[in-house]
Amino acid sequence: MSKIIAILNQKGGSGKTTLATNLARCLQLGGDRVLLIDSDPQGSARDWHAASEGAYLSVVGLDRATLDKDIQAIKGQHDWLIIDGAPQIENIAVAAIKCADVVLIPVQPSPYDIWSCADLVEIIQTRQQVTNGQPKAAFVVSRLIKNTQVGREIREILEEYALPVFQSCTTQRVAYVTSASQGQSVLDAEPKGEAAQEIQQIAAELQELCHG
Template sequence: MIAFLNQKGGAGKTTLATHLAGELAMQGQRVTLLDADPQGSALDWAQRRSQSGHKRLYGVFGLARDSLHQEAPQIALRSDYVVIDGPPRVAALARSALLAADLVLIPVQPSAYDVWASQEMVQLVAEARVFRPQLLAAFVINRRVVGTVIGREARQALADQPFPALRAEVSQRIVFADSVAAGRLACEVAPQCAASREIAALAQAARDMLRESVRESLRESRR
């Protein structure tokens, strides 16, 4: 289970969640997306996709309840990956998503304000690790403006945090806005575009983290 969480609104959680789920599905994985945001943006995207007659890539279900961690495991039995689009500013829902997730990805826009705002999420992850010490966490620099150095500065600002920033970054690109409005993915609107390559790199980074965690667990069990 991979959860996109950030207590700050506007970080791009839904865009990343729908695109990561789509990338995994296109790789042949069985994927479910859980919309844990009361605003229901991922559900709206899925509805637009259905109304436009586009192929269904994965199931999208609304689960904006603080019992998410109790209900999600049953859903996971039918999926290879469950992607959770988390809520902003709803700590109870965020805590429930953290208790369900194997990996939490925290989208951070490359600005000092977003880096500062991420501290609340860092604290929530620390609290969740008391109960689930195996919980993985990483930052994702999102909406980086191409051709600027501000993304590098954001990475430097995140260097002091207790978990890493993924090397895979996602830039601010018009194709994301165009694809969301049509209920599609960037790779469907513009195949082989830079946005598609960035999402593929993000999916690979997430899978690598999860695989390394499994390998580490196996090594520990053999000691």
């Protein structure tokens, strides 16, 4: 059964594309058939794909409000369809919420980023109320800086939104930037560093959430 994972947050720069590209590649390296869907009209995932001349993943652009319907036609051929969200909360994100099995919300540990999730969380929870809890949703802390107060407190603060928060997170690491510039994931660098472990842990938590 294919799973649709939407990575959403209307806040620009929250880490959506970084999480989408790395998670997609991680699941693919695990032996699954993965399609990365770029729903952002900016086309960052398509730019990432072009930087490697398409060496790793299949990426398609579906950046219309008809995303939920368009995805149905291609769904069956893949184990995972990972949607890289756009930095807006209107029609494209709403369509992604409608078709997703799981929504992941990358959020940076900063008060502005935490506050700005409120509208997205409300849309997801309203949807869950009419669809028997679908889609499942969880926060993934992004670009954590270790040994900072907000870094220690972020999980507790996010729990006030009444959505689960992944135990695993990405921390602030150059590996995410250098791998992206070559159209790669952090798992393609040798030797694999701690960033690769972070992504593998997030992927494992995602699988648990899907099957739980």
